[in-house]
Amino acid sequence: MSDYMELLKKAGEFHGDICGGIVMGTKLAIHGMEQMGMTPGEKDKRLIVYTEIDRCICDAIQSVTKTSLGKKSLKPMGYGKFAATFVNIDTGEAVRVMDIDANNKDTDIDSEAEHEETIEELTERIARTPGDELFMVQKVSVKINPNDLPGKPLEIARCADCGEVVMDGKHHLKGGKAYCTSCFEKSYYQLL
Incomplete structure (x- = not known):
């Protein structure tokens, strides 16, 4: 106790x-x-x-x-x-x-x-x-993406639309180009 x-x-x-x-x-x-x-x-x-x-x-x-x-x-x-x-x-x-x-x-x-x-x-x-x-x-069984493990980033990309850096393989590919989630889907925020 x-x-x-x-x-x-x-x-x-x-x-x-x-x-x-x-x-x-x-x-x-x-x-x-x-x-x-x-x-x-x-x-x-x-x-x-x-x-x-x-x-x-x-x-x-x-x-x-x-x-x-x-x-x-x-x-x-x-x-x-x-x-x-x-x-x-x-x-x-x-x-x-x-x-x-x-x-x-x-x-x-x-x-x-x-x-x-x-x-x-x-x-x-x-x-x-x-x-x-x-x-x-x-x-249970948990499959962990190597990008989600502790340590240095394994994948880094630059968004083809906004130009921001996306780490840990969290980018999306379309037409051979990398996009951040905000540009590829929809962001939780809107620019003013």
């Missing part, structure tokens, strides 16, 4: 406060790393984590696993699910860890909570509860 409480404190400091997502995300990250035979709270260069939601859980996972977007070891997928996949890039072993309660078919997804629980009560309950009772672990 003390390791959990220490890692929770660090995750809360990283995030800015301790909320339900940090409480559960810390425990999920610990459980995922333990499933991979890795030490929670310590950086492991073999680890890549795919998060399926862009909420508080990601900050907890980043804090506990020491993965990061900048090191290309944390991959946000934006599926809107309270789950994460832990991959050992040396062995190819991978496990997907998901919150059992969040995916309980009997839970009313329209209600905030079936019973009100303070953050302190939630923290104590999660600290006492074994990870196997909180999370479902699925062995």
Whole structure:
């Protein structure tokens, strides 16, 4: 329990406060790393984590696993699910860890909570509860594009339209020319 409480404190400091997502995300990250035979709270260069939601859980996972977007070891997928996949890039072993309660078919997804629980009560309950009772672990296979691995960029291209540099093979080819996603498809922004 003390390791959990220490890692929770660090995750809360990283995030800015301790909320339900940090409480559960810390425990999920610990459980995922333990499933991979890795030490929670310590950086492991073999680890890549795919998060399926862009909420508080990601900050907890980043804090506990020491993965990061900048090191290309944390991959946000934006599926809107309270789950994460832990991959050992040396062995190819991978496990997907998901919150059992969040995916309980009997839970009313329209209600905030079936019973009100303070953050302190939630923290104590999660600290006492074994990870196997909180999370479902699925062995999975993850095919990782070499451009998505940590390290120096393998492919760099210049967009034939806007002239901006596109790294890590994220360009699109059309008529033998490279294009960035913004020019090839549609951008999330519009120039004014």
